[in-house]
Amino acid sequence: MGEAYLNAAFDVEGDMEEAFELSDHLMEKTDGWTRKLGLGYLLRKLPGPPEGSEGHRRQARLKGGRHSPDRDREAISYHYNVSNDFYALWLDQQMAYSCAYFEQPTDDLDTAQRNKFEHICRKLGLREGDRLLDIGCGWGGLILHAARHYGVEADGITLSREQLDFARARIDEAGLSRKVTVHLQDYRELPEDRPYDAITSVGMVEHVGREKFPAYFGKAMRLLKPAGLFLNHGIGVGPVVMPGDTGSFIRDHVFPDTDLVPIALMTQAAETAGWEVRDIESLREHYAMTLRHWVRRLEARHEEALRYVNECTYRVWRLYMAGCAHNFQVGRLSIYQTLLAKLSGNGTSHAPATRARWYRS
Numbered sequence: 001m002g003e004a005y006l007n008a009a010f011d012v013e014g015d016m017e018e019a020f021e022l023s024d025h026l027m028e029k030t031d032g033w034t035r036k037l038g039l040g041y042l043l044r045k046l047p048g049p050p051e052g053s054e055g056h057r058r059q060a061r062l063k064g065g066r067h068s069p070d071r072d073r074e075a076i077s078y079h080y081n082v083s084n085d086f087y088a089l090w091l092d093q094q095m096a097y098s099c100a101y102f103e104q105p106t107d108d109l110d111t112a113q114r115n116k117f118e119h120i121c122r123k124l125g126l127r128e129g130d131r132l133l134d135i136g137c138g139w140g141g142l143i144l145h146a147a148r149h150y151g152v153e154a155d156g157i158t159l160s161r162e163q164l165d166f167a168r169a170r171i172d173e174a175g176l177s178r179k180v181t182v183h184l185q186d187y188r189e190l191p192e193d194r195p196y197d198a199i200t201s202v203g204m205v206e207h208v209g210r211e212k213f214p215a216y217f218g219k220a221m222r223l224l225k226p227a228g229l230f231l232n233h234g235i236g237v238g239p240v241v242m243p244g245d246t247g248s249f250i251r252d253h254v255f256p257d258t259d260l261v262p263i264a265l266m267t268q269a270a271e272t273a274g275w276e277v278r279d280i281e282s283l284r285e286h287y288a289m290t291l292r293h294w295v296r297r298l299e300a301r302h303e304e305a306l307r308y309v310n311e312c313t314y315r316v317w318r319l320y321m322a323g324c325a326h327n328f329q330v331g332r333l334s335i336y337q338t339l340l341a342k343l344s345g346n347g348t349s350h351a352p353a354t355r356a357r358w359y360r361s
Contacts, residue, residue: 001023001043001046002249002253002319003046003249003253004043004046004047005315005319006057006253006312006315006316006319007047007312008311008312008315009046009047016295016299016318016319016322017292017295017322017323017325017326017329019322020322020323020326020327021326024330026039057253057310057312057313057316059252059253060075060078060251060252060253060256062074062075062078062256062257066209066211066257067208067209067211067212067257069186069188069189071257072159072186072207072257073159073186075207075255075256075257076158076159076160076207077159077160077161078256079254079255079256080138080158080159080160080162080163081160081161081162082162082308082309082313083162083308083309084139084162084163084165084166085307085308086305086308086309086313087139089297089298089301089304089305089308090294090297090298090301090305091109091294091297092109092110092112092113093110094110094113094114094117094139094141094144094145095138095139095140095141095166096113096116096117096138096139096141096142097138097139097203098116098138098202098203098233099116099203099233099283099286099287099290099335100112100113100115100116100286100289100290100293101113101115101116101119101283101286102115102286102289103115105289109290109293109294109297112286112289112290112293113141114145117141117142117145117146118145118149119337119358120142120200120202120231120233120337121145121146121149121150122357122358123229123231123279123337123339123358124198124200124229124231124339125198125229125350125351125352125357126146126150126152126197126198127150127151127152128150128151128152129151129152129153130150130152130153130197130198131152131153131154131155131194131196131197131198132146132152132153132154132155132196132197132198132199132200133154133155133156133157133190133196133198133199133200133223134154134155134156134157134199134200134201134202135157135187135199135200135201135204135220136157136158136159136187136201136202136203136204136207137156137157137158137163137167137182138158138160138163138167138202138203139163139166139167139170140156140163140166140167140168140170140171140180140182142156142200142202143155143156143180143182144170144171144174144176144180147176147179147180148174148176152179152197152198153179153180154179154180154181155180155181155182155183155196156180156181156182156183157182157183157184157185157186157187157190158182158183158184158185159184159185159186160184161184164182164183164184167182168182187216187219187220188215188219190219190223192222192223195222195223195224195225195228196223196224196225196228197224197225197228198224198228198229198230198231199220199223199224199228199229199230199231200230200231200233201220201230201231201232201233201234202231202233202234203233203234203235204234205232205233205234205266206234206235206255206258206259206260207255207257207258207259208259209257209259210259210261210265210269213266213269213270213273214269214272214273217269217270217272217273217275218273221273221274221275221342224342225342226342226343226344226345227341227342227343227344227348227349227350228341228342228349228350229278229339229340229341229342229349229350229351230275230339230340230341230342231337231338231339231340232266232270232337232338232340233335233336233337233338234266234335234336235260235287235333235334235335236260236261236262236263236266236333236334236335236336237260237261237262237332237333237334238284238327238328238331238332238333238334239331240330240331240332241332249319249320249323250320253316253320254316254320260333263280263334263336263338266336266338267280267338270338270340274342275340275341275342276340276341276342276343276349276351277338277339277340278339278340278341278349278351279337279338279339279351279355280336280337280338280339281336281337282334282335282336283335283336283337284328284331284333284334284335285328285329286335287324287325287328287333287335288325288328288329291321291322291324291325291328292325294321295318295321295322295325298314298317298318298321299318302314339351
């Protein structure tokens, strides 16, 4: 049904998020396998893309072993190398493509994303001269904020060529090229000879794959100085069970190979790698609000978006973001900031004794 929407077999007027309430109703209220099979047959008859259509977005078809470095590069390119201009239409000024932090419900998107950067920096207790690594730095918003406001030396890595070029241009424009660098690099390829004071990973762990958690958390451990902190910010499944395999559309058309897990599995993998879990904060409602901002901004600039992407691609983003907003709202998805500490030999860490400094203005 989602693919039929992408192919313009039908449209949705008004609030796209509300359409998912109908979807839930159909998934939950359809009685019996005979009825389900009959409806499935009818859905299969919905038209697909016209042969040779220029307006279609190809479905993800990745090669190689799941979550191998080469396949991960292909997966990231599929989603992020669409068009920087397209993303700039509906993201905030810093191009933050992750959950914002709304100190007030009336905060605009730019304010809420700056709040998020500030919240992360405070949790890490960043100080002038610290070395910060951002794994999956996107367009560079967090590392630029940390360098400007906390005086850190920051390195970011991404697998997207378009993000790399954009971030480097932003760094040069800000006059911070001596303090901030971005590289086209997989986290597994990072050298370990100069450990960092702090590490962030914002919206990247969803792409790692649970089978690679030992390598991911182990690599971060080796990249960090003793007593250092690692803030791991990522989407996980919530307490409300998904009705069926609702992730198949996302994997085929949005984020190939994405793997969402319960927070308990995530923290267990971190602890097995030697991390101490110091704090976990759920920002579930914040992500629902963030996604609604993105959907409204995208819909308002529909015609401009078609300068950079085709109609099918526009529909992919409208559909998946509205659907995610709904799933965060009802509790099928959540988003967690997990603060992890690498203990020194005598058991100390740079984690604060209380949360007071995180919220002091």
